[in-house]
Structures are given as C-alpha cells and as structure tokens.
Amino acid sequence: MNMMRRLKVTMAAALAVGLANTFTAHADEQFFPLQSYRVGPYAAGGTGFFGGFIDYLNLINIRDGGVNGVKLTWDEGETQYEVERGVEVYERLKSRPGIAAWNPLSVGIAYAMIDRITKDKVPLITINHGRTDSTDGRVFPYVFPLLLNPYSETSGIVNYIASKEGGADKLKGKKIVVLYHGSPYGKETIPIYKRLADKYGFEVEQIEVPHPGNEQQSQWLSIRRAKPDYVVLRGWGVMNPVALKTAQKVGFPADHIIGNVWSNSEEDVIPAGDAAKGYIAITTQASGADYSVLQEVIKTVYGANKGNLDDKKRIGSVYHNLGIVNGILNVEAVRIAQAKFGKRTLTGDEVRWGFEHLQLDPARVEALGAKGLFHSINVTWDNHEGDGRVTFQQWDGSKWKVVSDWIAPDWASLRPIIEKSSAAYAKEHNIKIRTSGDEPVSQ
C-alpha cells in the first residue's frame, strides 16, 4: 500500500477540505450519522453492512445527484459494538444539521438510544434486529425494526423446520436447541421460542454462549447429550464459525443447524471451512452481485474508485447486500417524505413520516433494480416492521444457494404478543398510545 504517500497528500487535502467545509453554506443535504464498527470481534458484519450502506448512498449521489437534488452526506464514528461508545458517537453527531435517521446495527446501542431519539424526534432504524415490541408504531413512533423483527425471524425459522418435517403437526415431540449469543440481541427471542414450543408441542432448550463466543466446547457437549433434531444458531460474529466447527467435532450434522439472520453471511461459513457445508440459514436478502442495483454499484461507485469495501470480493456478500438494502430503504423513505414535504432537507420527524409510508411492492423493488435481492416492504404508522419476507439459503462450500421460496412469518399470531409488551412499555414510560398515523407525535 502506498500508505505514506496517501497520508501526506491527504493531510494537506483534508485541511483544505476541512476549511472549505466550514465556510461553505450547507446546500440541501440529508445527513446519515453512522455508528459503525470496523474494529473488534464484529468487524466483519460492521464493514460489510456499513460498506454496503455507504456504497448505495454514493450511488445515489453519483448517479442521480442525490435524492431529487438533495445530496446525501454521512460521517462515521467507531463503536466497536460497545454500548457506551455508541452513546458517545450519538452525542457527538446528534447536533449535526439535517439528520435523516440513525442506523446503529446493534441492539444494545439501539436500546440506549430509544429515549434519546424519541426526545430528539429522529428515526432509529434497526433492520433485521432490534427491540421486537418497537414494531408497534403506536408506542414507538420513531423506532423501525425494518423487514424482520426477532419474533418474525423466529416464526420464520420454526415454519421452515415444520415444512422440512412435513407440516406443523409433525413438530410435536421434536427437540430444538437454540444456541444464542450472550447479548441483548441474543436473548431477545428467549420468550418467543418458549411460546412457539408450547404452541406446536416441540421441546426447546436454549443455551447461552458468552460474548464473543470463541469457546463453545461445553455448550456443544450439552447439545450432544440433548440429542436435538435441530439446532438453531442465533449467533453473531466469531461465534458462528466456532459453532459450526465445534458441531463437526461433536458429530452434529451441519444440515440440521439453522442459522438466524445474523448467522447467515459468508464471513460466518468460510472460516469454518468444511464444517459449514450443508449449513442452512435464514435471510431477508439474497446474496450475490447479479442484481442490477449491485451491477450499478460496481460500475458507478467502484468504477469511480469510491467503493467502500477494501476487498472487492466481498461485493454482493450477505452483509454488503444487507447494507445495500438498508440504503434502499433509507433513501426511499427520504424520497417518499420529500414527495409530501418538498424537495429539501427534511427534519427527522418528516423522515419518520416517510418511513411510516415506506411501501415498496415487488414492482417498485424491481424498478429500483433489486428484484430478487429482497421481496417487498409495507410499513405503516402502526406496523414498523413492514411485513418483510424471508427465504432460506444453504451453503454448498463455495456459495449460498437459495433453498426455499419467499416465506411469510406468522405475523397475525405474533402481533398480540408484541402489543402486550409495547403496552407494558407505554405504561411504564407514560407514553400516550397513538390512535392514528395522522396524529402529530407528542412526547
């Protein structure tokens, strides 16, 4: 690397740019504060996701000149997936003008931000993760667990296992072990697995792997003793390849391990080598770079040498594609809000309105160049998840192969549980439950 030369040139350039930035008046800009993590045990997820997100924002800026002429800007703060660093970055960036939305990609950080962003009236996006009951937009006006909340994910996985066994009635008497990451994210689904086990009559045993999860011998010995029919891997970062390798050591077949949505990336299976062959995982967005939006990112962004990933082989990987999808959802929310409020820099509350009307049907998804990348989304003022579909993919040793259709989780049966939990939160925090989407949000 020509690091030194780069450094020298940029020192000078950065000073000049910094000065210029201070003096130019802000044209219409929409700012994305990024609490990213490129260091630490979860760096693979962080670099892929934020890389994809930034690549998409870059694509919109270069190809379209921004959203209707409003340029997208961003700034990164390193969190290492640690809550107090996330909070520090939040406090650092929150006073920037024109913030569109926060995307911390960490349940712990998101939890710490809920009170803060609600007070500041800026949306908080927790795509594919987050606090499940924040799906209820009546109580959490500013929080959006887009596409897939943890309960829907659980329901999707159980439905998939049922379909493999030949129907929901065949789940009776089966045994499922959930191996979960010892963090707020990992624990989020403990009650829902219990509930679904009661509903379908299967037996569930939930075993914790302490963060970061690079030692799992005892957990897998317990699994061997339990002799389950399936193991659900609710992992994150380094925990996933270690789980697959340890499973191989104790002789548990990989094709009976079902990974959740944060155990579904190339970075999870490649380090496990052989042990990952046959492993199945849920996903909301397909992997691969064949989709036209990915091709445009490669041509326009990486062609202009503005790509965010250092390793171009990771273009189209699961995390990168999730970042791209996250970029699409954020940008479209801004676009939808602009159609109502005007083509200018929007306030956080206006972008919140945009997210609450983020309805992309398969035709619109195709127009955005993402047909097949993800299915659709239909967010409303009271459903902040937006009915995302899931699919399952199997690792064949070199790439992910889709092995199911787009499956709908069992939203109707999950909603009452979510509403019960959000009602308790509303009571505890004296929140007035909204009764319609037009109502201005009071806090």
Place this chain on the structure above:
Amino acid sequence: MPVLTPAKSSWFSGETLWIVLVIVAAYGIVPLAGSDYLLDAVLTPFLALSLAAVGLNVLTGYAGQVSLGSAAFLAVGAYAAYNLHLRVPALPLLIDLVLAGGVAAAIGIVFGLPSLRLRGFYLAVSTLAAQFFVQWALTKFSWFSNDNPSGVIDAPVLSIAGSAFTSAAERYVFSLTIVVVLTLLTLRLLRSQSGRNFIAVRDHEIAAKVIGVPLLRTKLLAFAISSFLIGVAGVLWAFAYLRTVEPAGFNLDRSFQILFIIIIGGLASLRGSFIGAAFIVVFPLLLSRVGAALLGSVFDSGVLEMSQRIVIGALIIVFLIAEPRGLIALWDRAFAAVRPAKRPA
C-alpha cells in the same frame, strides 16, 4: 507494591484554594459554557469513572489490596439501585443511591474475605471470582433485570424531591455533586486513624499487626468503602450517563480500565484518580475527534481507531517510564518546577 508517600497534608493548607477553585469552575462555568456533548458524553462518564477510581484507589493505592473486581461492584450498584427504585418506589433516589452503595459494600466485604489469607497477585485472582460471579448472576437470574427478555434495563429519570434532572447540564451537576461529596468524605476518612491503618497495612502488614492495627477490620473496611464508592459510581454510570444497562457492559475490560486509571494516574492519590480518568476516558475521545477532523475523509473509522490505540499505548509507556508513580507525580514535579520557591523540602 512500591512504598508510596501518603497524601500530603498540603491538601488541607495550600491546595485547599485549588480545590475550591476547581469546584467553583466545575459548578459555575462548565455547565453554562459546555456543550451537551461535552457534558453528556465526556464529563459525566469521566465523573463516574473517577469516582470508581477513587474507590479502587482506597483499596489498592492506600490499603494495598489489589482487586480485579471493580466492574462487578459497578454492576452491583447499578442493578441494586434499579431494583430498589423499581420495587420500593416510595424511596427517594438519593436513598436508593446510598443503599445501592451499601449493597455493593456488603458484597465487597464477602469477596474481601480471602484478603485475610491471600496477597498480591493471588488476591487479584481471587477477586476475579467477584467479577465472574456477579456477571453470571445478573445474566442467570432475570429477576435482576425485571424479566426483560434482552437483559437490558432502562434507567429511571433522575429526580430528587420532585425535580427531575433531565438536561445534560442537570445530569452533570447531579453527578458532580455526588462525586464531590463522596471524594471529600473519602479524603476525610483517609486523614483519620482508619486511613493511617490502611497505609500501615499496605506498607508492612506484620509491623502493622505488631503495633496493634486490627488487620481483619482494616482490610474489610477498605473493601467495604471501596465497593461502596464503586457501587455509587455504577449508579452514576447507569442512571446519569448510559441510561440503560446490560451486564456485558460491566465485564473484565472495565475492571482493567479502572485499575489502569489508578496506576496511570497515581496510586494512593485521589487527584491521581481524576487525572488518570481524564487520560483514559477523555483523552481517547479528544484524539479521535482530532483524528477524524484531520484524516476522517481519507481513512475509515477503523484505521483511525487502530492508530489511536497505538498512540495511547505508546503514551502510557512513555508516561510510566518518565514517572512510575503516575501522572500525578509528573504533574507535581512540573508544578514544583514552575514555582521552585514554594517547593516543599
């Protein structure tokens, strides 16, 4: 453990003026002039960790008992205050705070018992038991986090006698008041017979026993006071700074962080606890701001983060070579050089 000089009596004479000046500035100027970012994200965590460092300094710096369980006591304080607030809503927050410190002190005494038989590294390893046990218990029994499935608790709003502390400045003043009061009380204690007993035990345990220092009482008192202070610091960390808590936030890394604060700041020096906390908490933030402003457009945040670690690591080595007794000794030397006439003999 190196032999260290006890706190100088000048704390009460010449430097009283300095203490008063610092406190006046901290109350009078900082809340008015400081931005929300400075108050909320820099000074409040700085105050909480300073108090924790004062607590650990009582135990390690003054009484000579090494502990690696500080984060556990932070967690005990935070969770105790949360549960007291939740389950006994009639109690005012200040009482919760004191009781939470009390709970931490009680647990500190239990885990301090091995200190009667173990010393140095062996004691340090046994305090690891506290670290692992507390984290395990808080994760295992969901009662502690009010059965929240994620194990995360939302801290209540700080309020005393009906008035809530909701702005950054108010939370800062709240933390500052607690820290100032407890630091002054600790100072008072260290100047008393108990404080001298601590130092006697640290410097020569057998000699201390011979001259009639009650070892059992002194060591357990040191553990109790230290855990109390760290417990209260945990409440500040959880309630005033993060406003949410999960057990993983109080892991072994945090214990080491507090230990490094007092080693770098200066063992057996309360001022050292504050300077050490400033170095460990505030300095990396400054560095990251400067780094991001100068080079943020070229390197991604990961590269910047790594280079900051290198800079901080190098500085720690430089400081400790220049002055093994910590930053506070450097500070005093620099100060004495500026004012040679007043240099104490």
